[in-house]
Amino acid sequence: MSDSGDLHLHPHVALLPSAGMGHLTPFLRLAASLVHQKCRVTVLTIHPSVSHAESQLISRFFSAFPQVTQMHFPLLPVDPSTAKSEDPFWLQRDAIRRSAYLLSPLLSTLSPPLSALIYDEFLVSPLIPISTSLSLPGYTFFTSSARMCCLFASLSTSVADKINSGSYRLSDHLEIQVTPPIPVSSIPPLFMNPNSILGTILKEDSREVIKSNGILINTFEMLEQDSLDALNKGRVRKGLPPVYAIGPLEPCEFEIGERGLPLKWLNDQPAGSVVYVSFGSRTASIMEQIREIGHGLVGSGYRFIWVVKTKEVDRDEEEELHEVLGHELMQKIQGKGLVVKHWVDQSEILGHKAVGGFLSHSGWNSSMEAAYHGVRMLAWPQHGDQKINAEVVEMSGLGLWVRSWGWGHEVVVKGEEIGERIKEMMESESSSLLRVEAAHVGEEARKAVGVCGSSETTLKELIQEWNDIKAFD
C-alpha cells in the first residue's frame, strides 16, 4: 500500500477515443467529469486527427484542463491494399487497432501508475490484451445507446449468423431479449455485409467485450431502463461485464468556440419558435436532398437554423453555400432562417430558449443533447445505429420518427413532406404532448447527472472501485 493518502484519493485513468467527433466529444466530456471527481486523467490523442473539428476540440480541451496529461499515440501507416474501407474515419480506427500493441510501453511509463484504461467501442479486441498485460482494469466506452449495445453484444451469437446468412426477412424482429424487440429493418446496413470493415470489427469486438471489466454508456436509467436491465441481468448475453449508465455526459465550456452568428441570430427570435437542423459531424447529404430540405423548411413557415454538410470530412468542404443551395432557394430563405456550412456549437444552440425543435439524424450524442435540453426531435436516421436510436427517441416521448423516409440516400424525401412533418413536430395537437414529454425527459436527464442522481452515483461508485483497488495495491 502506498504511504501517500493523496494518491489513494486520486485514481489515474487513461482514455483512448477512436476517430470522429461522435466519439471524441463524449470521451472528452467523460474526461472532464473525471477531473471534476478529482481523478488524474491522461487522454491519448492521435495526430493528425481526421477532421478539423477534432483537432480544434482537442486543443480547446487541453487549454481548459492543463492538469490533464496529453499522451501522443503515434500510429503505424496503413497499407492501402489491406484497408477494407475508403472512409477516412474507419481507416483511422483501423490504424489505431493495428498500432495498439505500441501502447503497452507508453502506458507503463505513466506516473502515478494507472488505475483504469477506458477505450472506445471500436477498439475493444486490440485493447483487451494491453490492459491484461499491464494488469489494468479495462473498460469499454460505448458511445451509442444502450439499445444499440444490446445489438452489439449479440453480434457474437447466433443472431449475427442469421443476419449474415440473410435468414431474416425485413419484417422480422431479432431474438434479443429487449422490449420492444429490435426490428431487422433497423439493423445498420453495413452489418448485413459480413465483409465490411464495420461488420468484421464489431463481430470480433462483440466476442471479446466480455473480457472488459465494464461497459460505460452515455445514457441514463429513466431513458433506457429496459435495455440496461437486459444487459445487466444476462438477458442479452451471459457473462457480460457490468454496464454503467453515466449519461447524459454534460456539455462543457471548453467545447464553445467563438460565439458567432447563430447565437446572435437566436437572441432575436421568440421563445420556442426555431427549428434547428443538423445531421451531425460526418453525414454528407446529396445536393437534391439538401434542396428539398431547404424547400421543406421554407414551406413549414418556421424559422430555422440549418447546418448544411456536403462532405463527410469537414476539411473537404469546398463549395460555397450559394453553389449548393442555388440562387432561387437562397432568395426564399432570406429573412426566414439562418443557413451555415460550417461547425456550430450545437449544444449551445439546443440550450437556447428560442429553439423549439430539432430535425436530426439521431446520432446518439445529438439525441442525448436534445434529451439534456428537453428539446423535441424529428428523427431522420441516415445510417449506422441511428434507426435504433430513433426507436429510443420515439419510445421515450422525446420525438417523432417517420419510418417511411428510410435511411439517408435511400429515397429523396420531398420538401412538402418534410415541411408537413416539421409542422407536426412544432404545432399539431400531438406536438404539445411531445413538448411536455420532451421537457420531462430533460428534467429526468438533469436529475440523472445532478447531485445523487443515478448516473452521478454510478460514476462515483466506479471511481470508488478504482480507489479500492489502489488501496490494496
Ligand SMILES: O=c1ccn([C@@H]2O[C@H](COP(=O)(O)OP(=O)(O)O[C@H]3O[C@H](CO)[C@@H](O)[C@H](O)[C@H]3O)[C@@H](O)[C@H]2O)c(=O)[nH]1
Ligand atoms: O456543427 C456541428 C455538428 C455536430 N456537432 C456535435 O458533434 C457531435 C455529433 O455526434 P452525433 O450526434 O452522435 O453524430 P455523428 O457525428 O454522426 O456521430 C457518430 O457517432 C455517434 C456515436 O457513436 C453515432 O451515434 C452516430 O450514428 C455516428 O454517425 C454532437 O456532440 C454535436 O453536438 C456540433 O457541435 N456542431
